[in-house]
Amino acid sequence: MVKILVITFIALYGSTASASSIYKCIKDNKIVFSQESCPEEYRQHEIKYSLGITTETDSDKRKEYQDPLQALLNRSTISQEKLLQLISSEIYRLNQENSYFEILRASEAQKLERKRYWEKLDKEDPGHIAALAEMNSYFDDLIVNNQSSIDILQQHQTRINSAQNDIDNSDSSPR
Known part of the structure; x- marks a missing residue:
């Protein structure tokens, strides 16, 4: 039983630890958090976590990253x-x-x-x-x-x- 709990914890923690930025989607009084860009009808704030510091920026402009x-x-x-x-x-x-x-x-x-x-x-x-x-x-x-x-x-x-x-x-x- 302990093994299952440890494996589950590692799986959950490992998947959340890799995401260094998430999006806060705002529409009316509703707030939804997502790892992908928000739909167009939502306002978007990007929340980044790096070196123990969390920053939130208003990022309504959609970024289309293109790998060189x-x-x-x-x-x-x-x-x-x-x-x-x-x-x-x-x-x-x-x-x-x-x-x-x-x-x-x-x-x-x-x-x-x-x-x-x-x-x-x-x-x-x-x-x-x-x-x-x-x-x-x-x-x-x-x-x-x-x-x-x-x-x-x-x-x-x-x-x-x-x-x-x-x-x-x-x-x-x-x-």
């Missing part, structure tokens, strides 16, 4: 501004990831140093130097991979910006 990847797969077009924004956000994410890798590298170096100290090994111990070299090589590879992606994205960003500038210049030229 899905748009590309459907051969729909994405505006150049949106594409530039996506590229910029990906470049930012990769730079943040590189910073995170540097933090992880420092942490791993400290672990290796503590291990060397407690094992009473010399700083020039071949095993310690090999472990440091392997760790540095691993993080260097991750950072180089990210940097090559950043370079490619920046090339695309430059190409899009120059194409946009060419279009803007041709529109402003006298006829």
Whole structure:
């Protein structure tokens, strides 16, 4: 019996924990809560829960989210501004990831140093130097991979910006 209760609780809690936003639908004096957008005859407030903070915003305007990847797969077009924004956000994410890798590298170096100290090994111990070299090589590879992606994205960003500038210049030229 206890197993059934625990499983039921986990199933119910798991399904509600994944929803970070719900909609408060208001019509006359009636209020209905929904995980989907409200019908058109209702006023809509969006309630978001993130990091222990609940915010409610009046969101009568319906949002139609279009996943950029899905748009590309459907051969729909994405505006150049949106594409530039996506590229910029990906470049930012990769730079943040590189910073995170540097933090992880420092942490791993400290672990290796503590291990060397407690094992009473010399700083020039071949095993310690090999472990440091392997760790540095691993993080260097991750950072180089990210940097090559950043370079490619920046090339695309430059190409899009120059194409946009060419279009803007041709529109402003006298006829």
